[in-house]
Amino acid sequence: MDQPVSQQAIDRRRRLKLAAAVALLATLCATAWAINRAVRPAIGAADIHVAEVRRGAIANTINASGVVIPVHEELVSSAFQTHVAKVHAKLGQQVKAGELLLQLDDKTIVLALDAVKEQLAQQDNRILGLTLEMEQKRKQLVSSIELLEIDLQSTQAKWQRFQRLRKSGAVSGEDMLTAELNVKRTEIQLRQQRELIEDVKRATGSSIDGARLQQAILRKQLQQQQQLLDQASVRAPFAGMLTAILADEGASVATGQLVAKVSELNNYRVEATLSDFHARALETGQAVRVEQNGKQLAGKVQTILPEIQNGAIKLLVALDQPHDPQLRNKMRVDVNIVTEQRAGALIVDSGAAFNGRGPQPAFVVTDGVARKRIVNFGAGDGRAVEIVAGATAGERIIVSDISRFKDADSIRIAN
Known part of the structure; x- marks a missing residue:
């Protein structure tokens, strides 16, 4: 005979059904959670670098490799x-x-120097000999002129006496003519001797001038050889x-x-090398940031070398602090050439996750999940990069390299 079920049994059955339903729901949730973890890729928070989007100044730079060189060498x-x-x-x-x-070794220079000195001494002797010879000839000609002047006076006196005697008929016409011709002959001889003095001066003077010209040439050679001799001793300039x-x-x-x-010590500049692709963007006077071991030095483009070799162009950077004690000759540095600057731009720290300008995928982190989004990047200065569109201030973006997740739409960030 059937007996009615007690209320206690009914309550027990209800509790068992509710417990079974809760257990089933928990199992389903656990299964869904496990499936989600298995399907969605994950990365440790310590393995990535996340930066916050913010407002700030940004400068577009061209990166180049540089080497420290002395300003003066x-x-x-x-x-x-x-x-x-x-x-x-x-x-x-x-x-x-x-x-x-x-x-x-200066032996050949010393021999050449001695030879020039000997030739110079010979020219000195030649000039002295020509001068003495000219003086001797001058004295001889002066003596001849003095004698001819006496002869001229004598012939002139005789001619004048004959002119007076001719009036009385005491002198023949032939004697008068002879006396007159003697005067003219003596005058011609006197004029020739005087002209001969000038001829001797010109002839001997020309020889002396030639000797002096040769002497000047030898003095220049002597100076050149002396300079070579001095240069044989190589000294610090x-x-x-x-x-x-x-x-x-x-x-x-x-x-x-x-x-x-x-x-030169403690006075340096930088020689930068970069691709000639950027040649049109370069100008003298552009601001430059030189970095080495975390330290940044400011400078300006001083000279752009015109020659392009193997697709590379070189420029010289003048530093604002060329005497910085950390600079060393031939030290390699990173050079960032500033081509444009903007204030109040939307920026984020630069990192390996970004590749130049333009739209590209980036992972924005929200509530422990990084979701892929297309972000348009603009100018960059090596430390930060401009965000033109695709993100807002306050959002957080993964800036480290996560190329292995390029096919994923989201990444779970595990603590």
Whole structure:
């Protein structure tokens, strides 16, 4: 016989059904959560760098590689063919202005110098001999002129006496003519002797001028040889560091060959190299940021070298602080050339996740999930990049490299 079910049994059954439903729901949620974790890719928060979008100033820059070089350096080359006689300095040594660096063999220069001195002495003797000869000839001609002047006076007196006697008929016409011709002959001889003095002066003076011209040429040669002799002692042109030297004693040296180089200390500039693709964007006077080991130095484009080699262009950067103690010769630095600047732009820290200007995918982080979004990027200065569209101030974007998730639409960020 059937008995009615007690209220207690009914309540027990209800509780069991409710517990079974709750357990089923929990199982479904757990399963969905597990499936979501298995399907959606995840990345650790410590493995990424997230930056916040903000307002700020941005400068568009062109990146270049640079090397620190001295503002002033001087190359010392050999003025003649010789060999190294003795080395007095070492590479990397700090030297004073005029300090002897090395000695080149000067025997051939000394011989050539002595030969020029001998030729110069010969010309001195020649000039002296010509001068004495001219003076001697002048004295002889002066003596002849003085005698001819006496003869002229005598013939003139005789002619005048004959003129007076002719009136009385005491002198014949023939004697008168002879006396007159003697006067004219003496006058001609006197004039010739005087002209001969001038001829001797001109002739001898021309020889002396030729000797003096040769003497001037020899003096220039003497000066040149003396300069070569002085250059055989290679000295520091100014105080600085010896950055190159031909240190092998006995080594042959060709004319014009570099034997030493002295660079100025604690006064530097930067030589930057970049692709000629950016040539049109470069101008002298553009602001430049030079970075090395986290330190930034300001400067300006001083000179753009006109020659392009292997698709690269070079420029010289003048630093605002060329005496910075951290600068070293041949130090490699990063150079950022500022081509434009904007204030109040929407910016985010630069990172490997971005690739130049234009629209590109980026992951925006919200509530522990990074969702892919197309963001339009603009100018960049190496530290920050401008956001033209696709994000707003306050949003957070992954800026580190997550290229392995390029096909994912979202990424779960695990703590």
